[in-house]
Amino acid sequence: MKYDCIVIGKGPAGITAAIYLKRYGYTPLVLAKDGGALERVSDIENYYGIPHITGPELLKAGVEQASGLGIRIVEEEVLDLTKEEHFLVTTNAATYEAKTVVLACGTSRNRYAKADAFEGVSYCATCDGFFYRKKKIALIGNGNYMAHECSVLENICKDITIFTDGLPLEAEVSPTIPVVLDSIEKINGDGKIQSIEAGGKTYPIDGAFIAIGKASGFTLAKHLGIELNGSNIVVDSTYMTNIDGLFSCGDSIGGLLQVSKAVGEGANCASFISKYLKKNNL
Numbered sequence: 001m002k003y004d005c006i007v008i009g010k011g012p013a014g015i016t017a018a019i020y021l022k023r024y025g026y027t028p029l030v031l032a033k034d035g036g037a038l039e040r041v042s043d044i045e046n047y048y049g050i051p052h053i054t055g056p057e058l059l060k061a062g063v064e065q066a067s068g069l070g071i072r073i074v075e076e077e078v079l080d081l082t083k084e085e086h087f088l089v090t091t092n093a094a095t096y097e098a099k100t101v102v103l104a105c106g107t108s109r110n111r112y113a114k115a116d117a118f119e120g121v122s123y124c125a126t127c128d129g130f131f132y133r134k135k136k137i138a139l140i141g142n143g144n145y146m147a148h149e150c151s152v153l154e155n156i157c158k159d160i161t162i163f164t165d166g167l168p169l170e171a172e173v174s175p176t177i178p179v180v181l182d183s184i185e186k187i188n189g190d191g192k193i194q195s196i197e198a199g200g201k202t203y204p205i206d207g208a209f210i211a212i213g214k215a216s217g218f219t220l221a222k223h224l225g226i227e228l229n230g231s232n233i234v235v236d237s238t239y240m241t242n243i244d245g246l247f248s249c250g251d252s253i254g255g256l257l258q259v260s261k262a263v264g265e266g267a268n269c270a271s272f273i274s275k276y277l278k279k280n281n282l
């Protein structure tokens with residue numbers, strides 16, 4: 001079967017895109033390896049009309065809404081993406097064919113086991129930076145995602161130190177921000193994180209932001225030669241990448257990493273895909 005659209009990702013961006021495509025009369029397939037960022041969100045208190053909800057609750061509601069409309073959602077990891085006449089999406093279990101593809105892969109916010117046991121550890125600068133204004137913070141990471149989080153934190157926090165945990169610094173950050181290249185030997189705290197030991201020195205901190213790893217759409221983008229800005233997928237005003245028929249929205253394209261933006265972009269992206277399918281008689 002050839003799908004009108006394969007949506008990679010079942011987060012707010014992917015599920016919204018699939019729901020709108022279905023409403024326009026198309027047949028989308030959603031492929032997702034897991035629940036994405038929402039699986040790790042304990043409280044969302046800034047989404048329109050919902051004063052308080054947990055990430056897993058919001059994720060479940062979205063997936064059930066889409067399934068209820070008859071949208072097929074398959075739990076598989078996408079490993080490769082190629083384009084011949086149409087797109088071929090290869091997962092750990094099968095290969096699917098589609099006329100268009102949406103990368104709604106989110107951004108990678110890998111867990112950092114050494115710090116997970118402590119309070120005062122955040123995986124989201126936009127969400128939690130405010131709580132650390134005028135405080136001393138550690139930012140752990142070494143790539144483009146770390147640099148993005150750093151640019152958010154720089155406007156809020158007084159005192160930032162980057163820890164690459166033994167990895168080379170692979171992204172540009174402001175030269176005024178100290179970078180510790182040594183491996184992290186120990187993280188200390190009494191419930192709440194208090195200091196980091198690296199290179200034989202102890203660095204006192206009030207909180208830590210984790211920004212390790214790469215955007216999950218990054219590797220797939222590389223496979224097809226999709227234009228990237230750092231680790232963000234570059235799209236035009238119709239959410240199409242430099243590859244004809246390949247779209248992207250949500251955290252994958254950068255900007256504000258929030259549910260409201262992901263939902264809005266998923267809806268817009270579906271509208272442009274509908275126009276694209278009609279215009280090309282697909």
Ligand SMILES: Cc1cc2nc3c(=O)[nH]c(=O)nc-3n(C[C@H](O)[C@H](O)[C@H](O)COP(=O)(O)OP(=O)(O)OC[C@H]3O[C@@H](n4cnc5c(N)ncnc54)[C@H](O)[C@@H]3O)c2cc1C
Nearest residue numbers: 009010011012013033034036037078106250251257258259
């Ligand atoms: C700790 C934390 C707290 C947050 N707090 C808030 C908050 O308070 N308010 C707020 O608005 N936002 C918050 N966010 C951000 C919010 O969760 C994200 O902006 C939002 O989920 C982005 O939606 P998305 O659909 O673009 O990506 P995601 O929700 O990340 O979904 C990505 C999807 O892509 C799939 N995927 C990726 N790669 C592959 C692959 N190779 N194969 C198959 N599937 C793949 C994943 O499995 C997942 O289903 C928080 C995030 C974190 C981590």
